[in-house]
Amino acid sequence: MTEMDKHMDTQSTLVESRVGDVSVLSVTLGDEVRTRITTLQDQFRDVFNKYLNPDGSETFFISPHVFQIIAGIIPIAFKQLNAKMGAGDSLQSWEHENISAILGKALIPDSLSPTLSNARAIARDVAEFHAGRGRVVIRELCTGAGLATAMTWMEVRKAGAEGVTIISTDNALESVVTAALVLSIFNIPHVIIQGEVPDALFDFDGVVLQYMDAGDAVRNEQGRSKQYSVVFSDHGISYFPQKVNDEIIGSLLGMLTERGVMYVCGLEPDVTVALQYPFMIREILFGRGLRRDAYTQIRQGRERTRAKGDEQSVIYDTTVVGGRTAVTRFYTPESAGLYDMLHAFLFNKDERSLSTCVLYIRSIIGVVRTTKKLGVEIRSPIEHSLRFVGGLMEGKYDASAIPPFEDGKRVARTLRVQMI
Numbered sequence: 001m002t003e004m005d006k007h008m009d010t011q012s013t014l015v016e017s018r019v020g021d022v023s024v025l026s027v028t029l030g031d032e033v034r035t036r037i038t039t040l041q042d043q044f045r046d047v048f049n050k051y052l053n054p055d056g057s058e059t060f061f062i063s064p065h066v067f068q069i070i071a072g073i074i075p076i077a078f079k080q081l082n083a084k085m086g087a088g089d090s091l092q093s094w095e096h097e098n099i100s101a102i103l104g105k106a107l108i109p110d111s112l113s114p115t116l117s118n119a120r121a122i123a124r125d126v127a128e129f130h131a132g133r134g135r136v137v138i139r140e141l142c143t144g145a146g147l148a149t150a151m152t153w154m155e156v157r158k159a160g161a162e163g164v165t166i167i168s169t170d171n172a173l174e175s176v177v178t179a180a181l182v183l184s185i186f187n188i189p190h191v192i193i194q195g196e197v198p199d200a201l202f203d204f205d206g207v208v209l210q211y212m213d214a215g216d217a218v219r220n221e222q223g224r225s226k227q228y229s230v231v232f233s234d235h236g237i238s239y240f241p242q243k244v245n246d247e248i249i250g251s252l253l254g255m256l257t258e259r260g261v262m263y264v265c266g267l268e269p270d271v272t273v274a275l276q277y278p279f280m281i282r283e284i285l286f287g288r289g290l291r292r293d294a295y296t297q298i299r300q301g302r303e304r305t306r307a308k309g310d311e312q313s314v315i316y317d318t319t320v321v322g323g324r325t326a327v328t329r330f331y332t333p334e335s336a337g338l339y340d341m342l343h344a345f346l347f348n349k350d351e352r353s354l355s356t357c358v359l360y361i362r363s364i365i366g367v368v369r370t371t372k373k374l375g376v377e378i379r380s381p382i383e384h385s386l387r388f389v390g391g392l393m394e395g396k397y398d399a400s401a402i403p404p405f406e407d408g409k410r411v412a413r414t415l416r417v418q419m420i
């Protein structure tokens with residue numbers, strides 16, 4: 001038995017408590033592991049801010065060591081929650097691998113970038129249209145590892161709303177438990193429930209993690225005339241069949257408050273990623289930690305010379321694989337920042353940490369491998385959803401794609417809809 005196994009049951013505890021009359025569960029990290037996570041996050045913060053968050057604002061990040069710790073705790077916390085909620089069999093190793101890959105997206109700044117932009121856009125909408133009008137209730141579908149949930153909470157909290165509730169639904173218990181662990185790292189209050197969300201929890205200051213099918217949850221709350229200021233789904237409902245996706249979008253739009261807003265983010269089905277690893281290794285080893293500035297200049301230079309409609313070549317190099325556009329190289333500030341940071345772990349006197357660099361690269365390779373294996377089909381692309389919303393009560397909603405389709409091919413896009 002390893003040291004880790006001996007401490008297993010102290011790593012996370014399932015706590016039962018009450019909100020009003022409602023009995024709820026939450027996941028609490030053990031003191032020892034919490035202290036370790038805080039120390040590791042603090043150590044990583046400076047270097048992360050330097051390379052990936054130059055304005056130094058409070059933002060979401062997970063150190064590679066913390067990623068490994070949380071991935072190790074998931075089966076323990078799952079066992080505890082499953083004993084209460086009875087999801088069926090214990091966590092299967094492939095499910096663990098899948099949710100770890102979803103969590104591991106936290107280590108890939110380019111994958112996280114649309115999620116972070118959307119969280120910031122939601123916060124701007126809340127500040128402009130909803131702050132000062134009572135509690136802001138936000139509805140999320142398909143929680144996954146809770147990365148979008150945590151980011152949205154952190155950003156919206158800066159928007160000046162009196163109270164914020166995020167209600168988030170996932171039909172996989174391994175996702176619910178992972179999201180609970182992620183929220184715990186950032187001290188974001190959460191409760192876990194099974195079945196319909198009781199009225200009292202629409203006033204809960206924090207995140208309500210609901211273990212339920214997304215479609216059932218929406219139908220239930222539509223029947224109870226619930227309303228939300230914001231609804232969002234990040235890499236969630238776009239995987240649903242079009243009929244289900246459309247029914248959910250149609251219902252949710254009808255449940256928005258005045259000036260309420262919807263964000264649905266999904267991968268683009270005609271773009272894939274086929275990274276050139278030798279290029280990345282060259283960048284990390286010989287990029288001399290100067291790529292961030294260089295790429296900004298490259299982008300500005302190309303933007304001046306390239307025609308509109310060819311925008312994708314500004315941020316990606318692409319090739320064609322099996323009839324689909326495949327991104328081979330990213331020229332984004334996020335990827336440049338990542339190469340610079342990994343370079344710093346290898347060569348910069350003050351930031352040198354070979355173990356962090358190796359762990360980071362190993363974790364990313366694992367995440368990419370599992371994500372490729374998963375290969376889940378995007379059945380309801382953003383283009384489809386935009387067309388669907390366009391056909392609904394024209395003049396009542398303002399709908400757009402971010403970035404617009406005229407900007408060319410992208411790995412991911414977002415549908416934004418606002419009640420006029």
Ligand SMILES: C[S@@+](CC[C@H](N)C(=O)[O-])C[C@H]1O[C@@H](n2cnc3c(N)ncnc32)[C@H](O)[C@@H]1O
Nearest residue numbers: 142144145146147148170171172175213214234
């Ligand atoms: C790619 S993940 C979402 C990632 C998430 N946005 C994050 O930030 O970590 C998709 C999630 O949708 C969930 N899901 C799939 N079908 C569902 C359904 N019918 N109802 C609720 N959740 C569902 C999966 O269990 C998975 O956790």
